[in-house]
Amino acid sequence: MHQPSSTTDLLFVFMLAAFLGFQLIKRVSPLLHSPLMSLTNAIAAVVVVGAIMITGEAGATPLARTLGFIAVTAATINAVSGFLITDRMLKMFRRKGD
Amino acid sequence: MPIALAPETLVQASYLIASALFILALMWMSSPKTARRGVIAGEVGMVLAVVGTLLHHDVVDFDLILIAVLIGSAIGVPMAYLMPMTAIPQRTAISHAFGALAVGLIGVAEYYKLAATQAPGSFVMWALMFEILLGFLTCTASIVAFAKLQEIMPTRPIMFAGQRIVNLVIFAGALVTGGILIFTPLSSDLFPVFVGLALLFGVLLVIPIGGADMPTVIALLNSYAGLAASAMGFALDNKLLIIVGALDGTSGFILAMIMCKAMNRSFSNVLFGGFGQLAAGGASATNDRPVRSMSGEEAAPMLEMAGSVVIIPGYGMAVAQAQHRVAELYEALEAQGVDVKFAIHPVAGRMPGHMNVLLAEADVPYDKLVELEDINPDMPQTDVALVIGANDTINPAARDDPQSVIAGMPIIEADKARTVMIVKRGMSAGFAGIDNPIYFNDNTQMLFGDAKKMAEQIVKELQAQ
Numbered sequence: 001m002h003q004p005s006s007t008t009d010l011l012f013v014f015m016l017a018a019f020l021g022f023q024l025i026k027r028v029s030p031l032l033h034s035p036l037m038s039l040t041n042a043i044a045a046v047v048v049v050g051a052i053m054i055t056g057e058a059g060a061t062p063l064a065r066t067l068g069f070i071a072v073t074a075a076t077i078n079a080v081s082g083f084l085i086t087d088r089m090l091k092m093f094r095r096k097g098d
Numbered sequence: 099m100p101i102a103l104a105p106e107t108l109v110q111a112s113y114l115i116a117s118a119l120f121i122l123a124l125m126w127m128s129s130p131k132t133a134r135r136g137v138i139a140g141e142v143g144m145v146l147a148v149v150g151t152l153l154h155h156d157v158v159d160f161d162l163i164l165i166a167v168l169i170g171s172a173i174g175v176p177m178a179y180l181m182p183m184t185a186i187p188q189r190t191a192i193s194h195a196f197g198a199l200a201v202g203l204i205g206v207a208e209y210y211k212l213a214a215t216q217a218p219g220s221f222v223m224w225a226l227m228f229e230i231l232l233g234f235l236t237c238t239a240s241i242v243a244f245a246k247l248q249e250i251m252p253t254r255p256i257m258f259a260g261q262r263i264v265n266l267v268i269f270a271g272a273l274v275t276g277g278i279l280i281f282t283p284l285s286s287d288l289f290p291v292f293v294g295l296a297l298l299f300g301v302l303l304v305i306p307i308g309g310a311d312m313p314t315v316i317a318l319l320n321s322y323a324g325l326a327a328s329a330m331g332f333a334l335d336n337k338l339l340i341i342v343g344a345l346d347g348t349s350g351f352i353l354a355m356i357m358c359k360a361m362n363r364s365f366s367n368v369l370f371g372g373f374g375q376l377a378a379g380g381a382s383a384t385n386d387r388p389v390r391s392m393s394g395e396e397a398a399p400m401l402e403m404a405g406s407v408v409i410i411p412g413y414g415m416a417v418a419q420a421q422h423r424v425a426e427l428y429e430a431l432e433a434q435g436v437d438v439k440f441a442i443h444p445v446a447g448r449m450p451g452h453m454n455v456l457l458a459e460a461d462v463p464y465d466k467l468v469e470l471e472d473i474n475p476d477m478p479q480t481d482v483a484l485v486i487g488a489n490d491t492i493n494p495a496a497r498d499d500p501q502s503v504i505a506g507m508p509i510i511e512a513d514k515a516r517t518v519m520i521v522k523r524g525m526s527a528g529f530a531g532i533d534n535p536i537y538f539n540d541n542t543q544m545l546f547g548d549a550k551k552m553a554e555q556i557v558k559e560l561q562a563q
Contacts, residue, residue: 007221010332010340017341020121021348027128030444031464033353033451034186036127037320041193043120043140044346047200047327049151050334054207055166056157064207069166071200071207076170077177078193078200079144084178085189087137089455092183093130096463 035089042082048075105153112150113338119143120342124349130464147338183459184416187312187448188247194319195240201326202233206293208333213283223283225332227276231296232326235272238300240319246309247448253309261306262370268299307369310413310490310529312448314357314368321350353450360444360470362496362506389525389537391544394552397519398559404481404517406437408473410510411453412446414487414522415549423553424486425460430560439466441473441483441510443491474511483515486549489528494536504530518542521552 028036048071054060055068119139126136151157181189208226216223245251258264272295275288307315324346331339358365401407409428415421431438440462446453454467477483485492492512495502512518513536520537522544527533536542545552 005335005337007332010335010337013337014328014332014340014344017344018348021124021345022352024121024124024128024345025349025352028124029129030356030442030451030469031454031467032127032130032133033356034190034449034455035133035451036124036349037190037316037353037450038186038193039123039127039137039140040320040324040346040349041190041197043123043144043342044197044323044327045200046116046120046144046147046338046342047197047204047330049147049336050204050330050339051200052148052151052157052163053154053334054204054211055162056152056159058156058158060159061210064211065162067203067207069162071203072163072166073170073173074196074200074203076167077174078197080171080174081178081181081189082174082193083137083141083144084175085181085186086140087134088178089183089186089458090130090133090137092455092458092461093133093464094458094461095130095465 031093032090035086038082038089039086042079042086045075045079045082048072048079051075105155109150109154112146112153113336116143116147116150117338117341119146120345124345183455184419186455187316187452188244190316190449191240191244191247191312191319194316194323195237195244197323198233198236198240198319198326200233201323201330202230202237202293202296204330205230205233205333206289209279209289210286213286216283218281218283220283222333223280225329227280227292229326229329229333230293231272231276232322232329234293234296235300235303236319236322236326238297239304239315239322240300242301242304243312243315243319246304246307247312251305255308256305261302265299265302268295268302271295272299303369308529309448310445311368313445313450313452314354314361314365316449317350317353317357318365318369319350321347321354324348324350357445357450360508361504362508387538389544390540390542391546392519394545394547394555395559397543397545398556400517400519401431401436401482401484401556402434402560404436406439406476406480407431407482407484408439408441408477408480408512408515410441410443410483410485410488410492410512411457412443412486412488412491413448413452414489416447416452416456416487418487418549420486420549420553421456421460423550423557425457425462426557427553427560428462428466430557434560439468439473439476441470441512442467443470443488443508443510446488446491470508470510477511477514480515481517483512483518485512485518485520485522486553487521489522489534490530490532492536493528493530493532493534495532495534498535503532512536513539513541516541519545521545521547521549523548 051071328343
């Protein structure tokens with residue numbers, strides 16, 4: 001069963017993820033900085049999970065459903081176009097003779 | 099009741115696996131060899147996260163969600179396939195706007211849902227206000243960045259008297275109304291004011307920033323969008339959002355730092371400096387100094403006889419859409435046995451990595467794209483440095499003149515090559531609005547003309563011989 005997390009738990013998760021982020025991103029070749037940015041942008045579209053909760057929960061007000069609807073649409077555009085365009089960019093990076 | 103608990107456990111399990119996949123996605127971005135695997139990991143993670151959320155027992159109504167996902171996909175797929183590579187910076191800016199808008203709107207819905215149940219000063223209220231502030235300011239800031247990159251708006255900095263004070267007052271106003279809302283969650287009359295101030299501040303934040311500083315700005319907005327997602331995770335008690343937001347936030351922040359370092363400028367100088375504002379007036383004084391110029395026909399044999407050529411592209415190449423012609427030039431020279439490399443300055447173009455994407459699109463192998471630090475030691479042994487649409491990034495004043503506004507900025511040392519050829523439309527100054535002494539050097543030849551036509555002409559000459 002999922003227990004509500006304490007504030008400190010959440011802050012620890014954030015702190016660890018931020019350090020991990022620094023280590024991961026530092027290793028990305030400058031060659032790929034544009035695709036990196038479009039990939040992180042696509043991944044950030046995971047906020048769609050918050051939008052789904054707002055839109056689909058029982059007893060959601062018309063306002064919540066409207067805002068949630070727009071948010072799901074916007075986040076889906078980002079996720080879909082973000083992953084596809086990142087792959088389109090990466091496909092172009094070839095070595096000589098590849 | 100182990101059976102009744104299963105869906106909730108499944109939700110958390112899907113989030114856990116999705117988090118791991120997103121981390122792997124970024125890990126695999128470290129090299130072009132594994133990067134496409136990273137995209138697949140990200141896609142699988144996203145699907146898992148969405149499916150997991152749909153299993154959540156609170157989610158009971160699927161119609162609207164399905165319609166929204168269909169509309170989003172119907173817009174997203176053509177956007178991804180029809181977007182020309184030269185428009186990547188604009189697309190990145192507008193997608194930051196979409197992402198931040200989603201975050202802001204979710205925050206608004208959460209506020210109206212939760213305000214009545216929250217104790218004054220609760221952690222959730224803090225997180226929510228932070229989320230809404232960052233979400234909306236990033237949204238409008240990204241729209242302005244998009245408008246500048248798309249040249250709907252003037253790319254020069256827009257400055258007015260008392261700008262900093264106005265910005266400060268607006269920002270302080272947003273913080274104060276946000277603070278009041280945190281401690282009296284039910285003062286909902288103030289809420290629209292808070293949202294309005296956040297939206298307005300986003301606009302004010304980006305209008306004084308010039309076009310060539312967009313790489314830093316886009317990276318920073320990437321970071322803000324990530325932090326806003328993290329704040330949403332705090333408000334909704336969702337660790338997946340916290341992790342993704344933290345990864346995205348640090349990614350944008352590191353890229354912004356790299357951009358600043360590559361210009362030897364601080365964040366505050368980029369954000370508030372109004373850099374490039376005076377560009378129109380600066381360069382005229384020395385325009386009558388003599389320069390050496392040659393035509394494409396004269397340049398071709400010199401390039402052909404060279405042992406090594408370093409091509410230095412800049413934003414001008416992107417503007418002229420010359421990357422394919424430049425790639426043909428590269429191929430024609432390689433065919434003649436010339437060793438050709440490309441020197442890429444970190445801030446060349448309008449977003450981090452912009453030149454690499456354009457040249458990769460034109461089929462230049464990525465092992466030919468060399469970074470600033472790695473190419474500079476080779477410059478003195480280079481026969482020809484061919485500069486196409488770059489200006490400030492090769493300005494020797496940054497190295498030699500401590501009084502220069504770009505003093506200390508790392509440059510590609512084109513002037514150390516035996517011959518420097520500069521393809522340029524005219525003698526106008528670059529973004530920094532200052533003279534470039536390299537034009538007047540003895541070993542510099544100006545090739546006046548459009549980058550695309552010039553590259554085309556040289557290729558034609560090379561193939562004719």
